[in-house]
Amino acid sequence: MQVIWTNDLDSDAYKAILDLRISVFVKELGSDMALEVEGESACEHVGIFKDGKILCAGRITPQKKKCLFQRIAIRRDVRCMGYGRLLIREMERCCVTKGIRRIDICASESALGFYLKLGYTPYGEPFMRGDKPHHMVEKNI
Numbered sequence: 001m002q003v004i005w006t007n008d009l010d011s012d013a014y015k016a017i018l019d020l021r022i023s024v025f026v027k028e029l030g031s032d033m034a035l036e037v038e039g040e041s042a043c044e045h046v047g048i049f050k051d052g053k054i055l056c057a058g059r060i061t062p063q064k065k066k067c068l069f070q071r072i073a074i075r076r077d078v079r080c081m082g083y084g085r086l087l088i089r090e091m092e093r094c095c096v097t098k099g100i101r102r103i104d105i106c107a108s109e110s111a112l113g114f115y116l117k118l119g120y121t122p123y124g125e126p127f128m129r130g131d132k133p134h135h136m137v138e139k140n141i
């Protein structure tokens with residue numbers, strides 16, 4: 001397994017990460033493409049690869065004293081195999097190395113149980129993003 005971090009939007013790793021996100025969020029879940037790549041250049045992007053093929057991806061948006069995890073996507077054929085947990089752990093590890101101890105995630109309702117299992121706590125009122133209900137969740141690491 002290979003973990004690749006990049007903020008180079010011309011890199012092959014980023015292209016694989018974006019391809020996966022498009023297949024999950026735009027094609028599978030119907031998100032808007034413009035929204036999908038919004039704020040992209042300000043983020044750290046991560047992909048986990050096996051035998052050269054991408055398994056999962058996410059991005060971190062640094063904020064003042066915390067980080068926002070976004071675009072958490074696991075390839076459809078490898079879900080429920082622990083890669084989501086592995087990805088979030090890797091992203092948390094990255095934050096710790098930068099001295100960031102607080103994580104926020106805008107969780108779609110369908111993925112809320114996943115974040116609860118990983119120790120995240122909901123806060124605030126649920127809201128709509130696109131046509132899907134979302135909840136903010138947080139964790140101090």
Ligand SMILES: CC(C)(COP(=O)(O)OP(=O)(O)OC[C@H]1O[C@@H](n2cnc3c(N)ncnc32)[C@H](O)[C@@H]1OP(=O)(O)O)[C@@H](O)C(=O)NCCC(=O)NCCS
Binds near residue numbers: 024072075080085106
């Ligand atoms: C949600 C998602 C990231 C989960 O990744 P995954 O690799 O399937 O999750 P894991 O196998 O690491 O699961 C970890 C734990 O969470 C649970 N879990 C996974 N998805 C869940 C869900 N949607 N609801 C409730 N629990 C879930 C698993 O059962 C497992 O629990 P266990 O430790 O008791 O066995 C993945 O399904 C995905 O990419 N979905 C489409 C995109 C998406 O919705 N992203 C999140 C946007 S906020």
